[in-house]
Amino acid sequence: MERQNSVFYKWGGGLEPDFPEIVRAYDEFLVTADGRELVDAAAGAAVVNLGHSVPGLGDVVADQLADISYLSLSHFTNEAPERLADQLTERAPGDLNAAFFVNSGSEANESAFKLARAYHRERGDEGKHKIVGHWQSYHGATLGALSASGNTSRRTAYEPQLHGWPHIPPAYPYRWAYDGAPEEQAIAAARELETTIKQEGPETVAAFVAEPVSGSSVPAAHPHAAYYQEVRRICDDYDVLFIADEIMTGFGRTGPLFAVERFDVVPDVLTVGKGLSAGYTPISGALVRDAIAETFTADGDASFDHGHTYTGNPLSAAIASHVIERYTDSVLETGRERGRQLVDALEPLRDHPMVGEIRHAGAMIGLEFVADRATKEPFDPDLEVSRRVYDHAMDRGVYTYPGSGSVDGVAGDHLMLSPPLTIGEDTVETVASVVVDAVETVADEVQ
Numbered sequence: 551m552e553r554q555n556s557v558f559y560k561w562g563g564g565l566e567p568d569f570p571e572i573v574r575a576y577d578e579f580l581v582t583a584d585g586r587e588l589v590d591a592a593a594g595a596a597v598v599n600l601g602h603s604v605p606g607l608g609d610v611v612a613d614q615l616a617d618i619s620y621l622s623l624s625h626f627t628n629e630a631p632e633r634l635a636d637q638l639t640e641r642a643p644g645d646l647n648a649a650f651f652v653n654s655g656s657e658a659n660e661s662a663f664k665l666a667r668a669y670h671r672e673r674g675d676e677g678k679h680k681i682v683g684h685w686q687s688y689h690g691a692t693l694g695a696l697s698a699s700g701n702t703s704r705r706t707a708y709e710p711q712l713h714g715w716p717h718i719p720p721a722y723p724y725r726w727a728y729d730g731a732p733e734e735q736a737i738a739a740a741r742e743l744e745t746t747i748k749q750e751g752p753e754t755v756a757a758f759v760a761e762p763v764s765g766s767s768v769p770a771a772h773p774h775a776a777y778y779q780e781v782r783r784i785c786d787d788y789d790v791l792f793i794a795d796e797i798m799t800g801f802g803r804t805g806p807l808f809a810v811e812r813f814d815v816v817p818d819v820l821t822v823g824k825g826l827s828a829g830y831t832p833i834s835g836a837l838v839r840d841a842i843a844e845t846f847t848a849d850g851d852a853s854f855d856h857g858h859t860y861t862g863n864p865l866s867a868a869i870a871s872h873v874i875e876r877y878t879d880s881v882l883e884t885g886r887e888r889g890r891q892l893v894d895a896l897e898p899l900r901d902h903p904m905v906g907e908i909r910h911a912g913a914m915i916g917l918e919f920v921a922d923r924a925t926k927e928p929f930d931p932d933l934e935v936s937r938r939v940y941d942h943a944m945d946r947g948v949y950t951y952p953g954s955g956s957v958d959g960v961a962g963d964h965l966m967l968s969p970p971l972t973i974g975e976d977t978v979e980t981v982a983s984v985v986v987d988a989v990e991t992v993a994d995e996v997q
Contacts, residue, residue: 575602578973580949588944589969591981592951596765596798596914596968599825599885600876607830610872611865619865623651624857631862634871638837641807641874644816648843650854651835651862655797655823656690658834659759662819663694664856666757666791669842672852675789678756681713682746682790686720686767686956689759689795698759701767702959716750718742721764721773724907724918725926725957732774739773740780747788757791757818758784762809765798768956769916769966770909772804778813791818791842797834801825801874802882802971805889805912812911818842828873833866885971888978889913892967895982904935904993913971917989918956919963921997928961933996936963942988948981 555566563569571583578601580588593599614630621628635649650665652658663681670678683689685700696705697713700720705712719742728735747755762778764771785792794817799809803825810817819842823834846854860866889912899905899917906920919936921929929935931954940952956962969981 577601577603578970578977587947589948589977589981589984591943591948591967591969591973591985593968593970594829595824595951596803596966597824598829599801599803599971600828600873600881601970601972602829604828604830604873604876607869607872610868614865614868617864620860620863623862628862628864628867630864630867630871634867634874637871637874638822638835642820642837643808643811645840646816646820646837647840648838649835650838651833651867652858653832653834653860653866654690655795655821655834656692656695657858658797658821658823658836659689659695659698659793659795660692661856662759662793662821662836663698663757665819665836665838665842665854666793668852668854668856669791669845670756670789672845675753677751677753678789680750680755681715681793682743682750682755682758683715683717684720684760684764685717686722686764686959687717687759687761687795688765688767689761690797700959701955703955716746718746720768720771721760721777722768722771722956723773724771724909733776736774736777737780740777740784743781744784744788747784747790752788752790755788755790757793759793759795761795761799762813763799763804763911763914764916766951766953766966769951769953769964769968770804770911770914771916772809772812772909772911775813778810778815782815782817785818793817793819793821795821797821797823798968799911799914801828801877802885803912803914803968805882805886807877807882809911825877826874827866827870828876830873831866831869832860833870881971885913888969888971888973888975889915891975891978892969892982895979896985898986899989902989902993904989904997913969913973915967917965917967917985919965919989928957929963929996931955931961931963934963935992935996936965938992938995939963939965939985939988942991943984946984946987948984950985 574581683698688701689695728738820837906918909916936952951966
């Protein structure tokens with residue numbers, strides 16, 4: 551039989567996967583080819599923060615296309631990326647006053663890593679090149695970003711091609727074994743970074759990268775604020791740049807506009823994507839502190855030799871500019887309210903024997919599934935518990951974001967809920983009801 555579909559789908563989908571065909575989307579809903587409506591309780595992949603119906607974008611696209619859609623920023627300037635950079639840096643914390651634009655989250659993190667290397671090299675620290683990351687983290691699919699990532703299932707096949715960069719345990723309080731109050735545990739955990747820098751040799755370490763609130767690998771896990779405050783102190787002491795990966799957590803996903811605001815720290819580089827355009831165009835970027843960016847001023851000798859073909863293209867910049875204007879205080883508060891409502895509606899699972907923890911940061915909720923609540927023992931990975939919950943929820947009309955490997959890279963099942971910040975109150979109740987039913991169904995199957 552002749553193959554009809556030539557698209558090679560991502561993350562194992564391959565050719566002709568058995569996926570629903572989506573023909574339309576609006577607000578928090580996806581519409582299939584046969585007319586079924588699904589609730590997008592994952593906002594795609596924590597991307598569509600403002601839903602599928604942002605007004606005015608058609609006019610923005612038409613106007614920008616009428617002027618210019620593509621321009622090489624190697625040789626020209628344009629109002630659209632300049633305006634977007636101004637909007638971002640005005641709202642970013644501290645002195646993150648420069649923006650370097652690329653196309654995807656992976657590219658944004660690659661840019662941050664290369665910038666860290668270039669910065670140290672220009673200052674005479676030729677040996678600083680390593681990037682320290684967390685285990686159970688994810689920073690992108692390209693080889694540099696994957697090297698810094700600690701997501702075992704995504705690393706394994708490509709391990710021979712990856713850099714041997716060091717990793718420290720994740721910022722994952724539910725599974726920490728440190729003694730003391732949450733603040734004391736946080737400081738002890740952060741000092742794993744100091745130990746690793748010393749072991750590797752401070753003269754070799756260029757940067758530390760972390761998701762301030764963990765994304766899809768350990769959804770919504772976040773430590774006491776003392777953790778990142780101690781990280782900031784350690785990075786300063788050893789001349790290591792702190793890169794905050796906010797590809798998933800930026801633009802209201804965890805409550806404030808940027809997740810680092812929860813911890814009262816300013817990173818040296820803050821990477822953004824996903825919610826930057828809320829799914830309406832590929833664009834991402836790295837926001838950079840003054841002291842680093844000014845190393846590469848046009849009238850100086852230093853050069854940051856890096857870029858991509860579509861870097862800062864006017865069309866994507868104009869779309870993103872329109873989108874981020876929609877992240878008003880009111881919209882951010884709505885996202886926080888919907889997150890609280892969703893957590894409250896999931897209360898029937900709070901003491902469920904299969905649910906070890908329900909984590910919550912703004913409109914990001916993580917449910918961790920365990921075989922034994924008392925010991926926190928994870929399920930046998932072969933049971934595919936998170937996938938089963940996902941499938942049952944999808945059968946009931948709710949699209950969620952499943953994951954595994956949070957405990958040791960192999961074991962550990964979880965589900966992330968990251969709906970649009972603008973999701974309707976009635977739809978939140980639907981999501982919670984469906985997820986509760988799906989969990990209870992799977993519990994009956996596996997226990």
